[in-house]
Amino acid sequence: MFIRNKSSVSVIIPFYNAASSISAALTSVFAQTLLPIEIVIVDDCSCEHESVLLKDIMDSFNVDISNQVKIKLITLNENNGASYARNIAIKQARANYLAFLDADDVWAKNKIELQYNFMESNGYFMVGHGYIFDLKKEKIVDEPFSYSKVNKYQFIYTNPFFTPTVMVRRECFKLFDESFRRVDDYKCWLENFDSGNIAIIHNKLAGGFKHPIGAGGLTGSLTKMHSAYMNVLKSLYEEQVISTPFYCLAKLVEFLKYPLRIIRTKI
Numbered sequence: 694m695f696i697r698n699k700s701s702v703s704v705i706i707p708f709y710n711a712a713s714s715i716s717a718a719l720t721s722v723f724a725q726t727l728l729p730i731e732i733v734i735v736d737d738c739s740c741e742h743e744s745v746l747l748k749d750i751m752d753s754f755n756v757d758i759s760n761q762v763k764i765k766l767i768t769l770n771e772n773n774g775a776s777y778a779r780n781i782a783i784k785q786a787r788a789n790y791l792a793f794l795d796a797d798d799v800w801a802k803n804k805i806e807l808q809y810n811f812m813e814s815n816g817y818f819m820v821g822h823g824y825i826f827d828l829k830k831e832k833i834v835d836e837p838f839s840y841s842k843v844n845k846y847q848f849i850y851t852n853p854f855f856t857p858t859v860m861v862r863r864e865c866f867k868l869f870d871e872s873f874r875r876v877d878d879y880k881c882w883l884e885n886f887d888s889g890n891i892a893i894i895h896n897k898l899a900g901g902f903k904h905p906i907g908a909g910g911l912t913g914s915l916t917k918m919h920s921a922y923m924n925v926l927k928s929l930y931e932e933q934v935i936s937t938p939f940y941c942l943a944k945l946v947e948f949l950k951y952p953l954r955i956i957r958t959k960i
Contacts, residue, residue: 699761700809702729702860703786704794707778709737711796712746714902719754721799723762727806730788731763735778738769776869776877783868791863797901798857801833804898808860811840811894818889819861819882821854825900836896843891845883849943852879857899861885870928875921883934915958919951 704722708715715734722732734751736744751764767781775795783791790809794800804822812820821843825831847853856878865888869881923944930940 699728699730700805701789702792702805702809703782703788703790703863704729704732704792705779705782705786706732706734706794706796707737707775707782708734708739708747708796709772709775709778710739710743712739712743712750714797715747716750716753717799718794718796719750721802722794723754724802725800725805726803727809728762729792729805731765731786733765733767733782733785735782736766736768737774737778738772744768773871774874774877776873776881777871780868780871783863783866786863789863790860791866792860793856794899795857795901798899799828799901800857801896801898803835805860807838807896807898808894811892812860812862815892816890817892818865819854819859819885820892820894821858821860822894822899823897824855824858825897828900828902831900833897833900839895840892841895843893845886846939848879848883849939850946852882853893854878854882855899857901862889865889873921873925873928875918876925879922880925880929883929884932886934915951915954919947919954922947 706715706718719732722729734747736747739747748766751766765782765785767785769778769781779793790812792805792808808820808822811817820840825833843853859878859882867881867884867888869877870884871877873880926935926940926943926947929935930937935943
């Protein structure tokens with residue numbers, strides 16, 4: 694059996710009724726040129742049929758490959774949202790780095806190798822990378838490596854990190870705020886911003902199959918997303934994670950962007 698090199702990375706996957714896509718997500722992890730040491734999946738109280746399918750899918754993967762990467766499955770008895778599920782997985786993780794992947798996304802085969810080696814060589818605490826929203830329209834391709842440091846004030850205008858692109862050092866990582874089911878990732882990245890150097894790799898090393906604006910699921914309700922974002926900003930301000938100018942400007946930008954999102958969904 695050919696043994697590939699492994700990295701000190703734990704892959705964190707929350708799962709909720711996503712049996713139709715989890716196989717592709719796991720396949721993209723097992724296809725990595727540099728493997729993680731483990732995958733931690735948390736089934737966030739899926740329906741019984743979906744939970745059975747998940748176990749069948751996990752069992753269907755090649756034994757030789759799965760023996761190289763330990764798979765942990767944690768099943769919850771109550772649905773508490775992706776933040777709660779990720780936190781459960783993080784507490785069970787044993788690698789030096791955490792890499793987040795959603796059950797309906799996939800990675801480029803060299804994602805871990807590029808990101809992990811970059812972080813190890815340069816001492817970064819948290820690093821994201823490019824993301825393709827609709828892999829039916831755009832494919833992941835090899836491109837010259839490039840990156841830039843991320844300034845905290847970039848978060849005034851946008852969230853530069855999509856969750857399936859983020860890798861972070863487990864040590865000192867502040868967990869997701871479980872009181873939020875939307876925009877919780879944005880809050881988490883800002884709460885962790887002062888823990889160390891932050892960067893984004895410009896290469897697109899992950900992707901999904903739906904557009905974020907007006908798509909189904911939690912991101913489907915633009916009104917609820919807008920309300921959640923405003924609440925997250927307020928919470929960050931009260932925690933003194935963001936300054937008064939940051940808070941006011943971010944609110945203004947969101948008030949300008951919100952109607953534009955509504956218009957775009959109607960075009």
